[in-house]
Amino acid sequence: MASLIHAAKGVTTPARLAPQKIHSIVVAPLSGESPKGGWSAEIKPADSVHALIAVHTQDGLTGYGSVFADGRLVQAAVDVLEPLFAGEDALQPERVTEKLHQNTFWMGRGGSLTHAISGIDIALWDILGQTVGLPISQLLGGSYRSRVQPYCSLLMEEPAKMRDTLAVYSERDGFRAFKIGWGPFGRALDTRLDEAIIRAARDAVGEDSKLFVDAGACDAHWPHGLKWAMRTADMLAGYGVDWFEEPLRPDSIDDYCHLRRVSRVPIAGGEVLTRRQTFLPWLSRGAFDIVQPDVTKVGGLSEQRRIAWMADDFDVRYVGHGWNTGVGVAADLQMAAAFPHVDYVEFIGGSAYVDGILSEPFVIDAQGYLAIPDRPGLGVALDRDKIARYSPNAAALFSV
Numbered sequence: 001m002a003s004l005i006h007a008a009k010g011v012t013t014p015a016r017l018a019p020q021k022i023h024s025i026v027v028a029p030l031s032g033e034s035p036k037g038g039w040s041a042e043i044k045p046a047d048s049v050h051a052l053i054a055v056h057t058q059d060g061l062t063g064y065g066s067v068f069a070d071g072r073l074v075q076a077a078v079d080v081l082e083p084l085f086a087g088e089d090a091l092q093p094e095r096v097t098e099k100l101h102q103n104t105f106w107m108g109r110g111g112s113l114t115h116a117i118s119g120i121d122i123a124l125w126d127i128l129g130q131t132v133g134l135p136i137s138q139l140l141g142g143s144y145r146s147r148v149q150p151y152c153s154l155l156m157e158e159p160a161k162m163r164d165t166l167a168v169y170s171e172r173d174g175f176r177a178f179k180i181g182w183g184p185f186g187r188a189l190d191t192r193l194d195e196a197i198i199r200a201a202r203d204a205v206g207e208d209s210k211l212f213v214d215a216g217a218c219d220a221h222w223p224h225g226l227k228w229a230m231r232t233a234d235m236l237a238g239y240g241v242d243w244f245e246e247p248l249r250p251d252s253i254d255d256y257c258h259l260r261r262v263s264r265v266p267i268a269g270g271e272v273l274t275r276r277q278t279f280l281p282w283l284s285r286g287a288f289d290i291v292q293p294d295v296t297k298v299g300g301l302s303e304q305r306r307i308a309w310m311a312d313d314f315d316v317r318y319v320g321h322g323w324n325t326g327v328g329v330a331a332d333l334q335m336a337a338a339f340p341h342v343d344y345v346e347f348i349g350g351s352a353y354v355d356g357i358l359s360e361p362f363v364i365d366a367q368g369y370l371a372i373p374d375r376p377g378l379g380v381a382l383d384r385d386k387i388a389r390y391s392p393n394a395a396a397l398f399s400v
């Protein structure tokens with residue numbers, strides 16, 4: 001009926017985009033410069049915890065994604081998913097990604113398969129953006145901003161070293177927001193040391209900079225519970241800390257809800273959750289002031305945007321956690337443009353897998369902000385020679 005009405009009014013039905021059939025998906029695990037994560041079972045530089053993904057189409061287009069997982073798991077997941085994505089249309093990211101989710105629920109939904117699908121999804125959005133000549137933010141519905149403040153993410157150190165490290169990133173790199181986390185905080189079982197670190201950090205960054213604190217309680221065998229988190233939140237409030245991240249074990253939803261109600265410092269978390277369905281009880285029950293889904297784990301941009309809008313409906317702030325590679329940061333920047341209340345993106349300066357894989361590294365401006373790329377797709381270009389330093393599979397990212 002609709003087509004008859006259009007015909008009667010002389011309206012021409014727009015042509016559909018010609019399908020871009022997926023030819024292959026390449027996995028390039030990154031290793032050699034893997035930064036410390038602060039975990040009690042610390043990784044080594046040679047360990048693989050991040051992988052780049054390239055989706056090649058039969059007509060020669062390529063899109064890129066990033067996955068937070070051991071590269072061997074990502075490769076195995078892509079092998080398992082291959083019958084589901086082979087020949088699919090790369091210009092339909094949300095439908096294709098949902099197909100991958102729906103057909104693998106029985107194989108461990110939310111785990112490494114979901115992480116791997118994240119990279120595929122980001123790459124499909126990149127291809128769609130390149131094809132129509134628009135940045136992903138516009139495909140997500142529109143752009144609220146052209147730049148966003150990166151916060152500098154650093155591992156905690158003993159007080160004197162913490163002060164020196166923060167001073168370097170503040171004065172040399174121009175950051176005006178900082179997050180310190182993991183390391184001895186909470187793990188040394190010394191509350192005076194915890195407070196001394198925070199005092200040193202506030203001294204170093206000054207009263208005008210933002211300071212966030214990440215307990216990192218998703219680490220193995222986190223030794224504290226609700227009472228520690230409540231006392232520590234009180235201490236942090238005295239130093240003007242702007243959020244307290246992962247103060248409790250990652251499954252302690254009841255304690256998170258209680259802590260959020262009593263804490264003067266906003267409570268943040270969610271970086272180890274995956275799938276939009278998992279976020280729903282955490283958001284609807286009021287576990288977080290700030291939710292931090294990781295676009296390289298949760299299912300990609302298709303899932304991340306639904307989580308971010310769901311958070312907005314529950315008056316929870318969204319801050320992305322895809323900071324571990326240049327491609328993850330690029331995806332976070334597109335998300336930051338497309339949502340009304342995004343204040344920050346997580347960032348680490350000088351990281352091999354962030355600045356060291358792009359043709360043009362990110363630049364922080366004089367006000368401490370990052371420009372959001374407005375070129376088609378993710379808006380960043382990968383550098384083949386630079387990536388070859390970290391992945392023997394670099395060449396396959398660039399050619400079929």
Ligand SMILES: [Mg+2]
Binds near residue numbers: 181214245246271
């Ligand atoms: Mg964290």
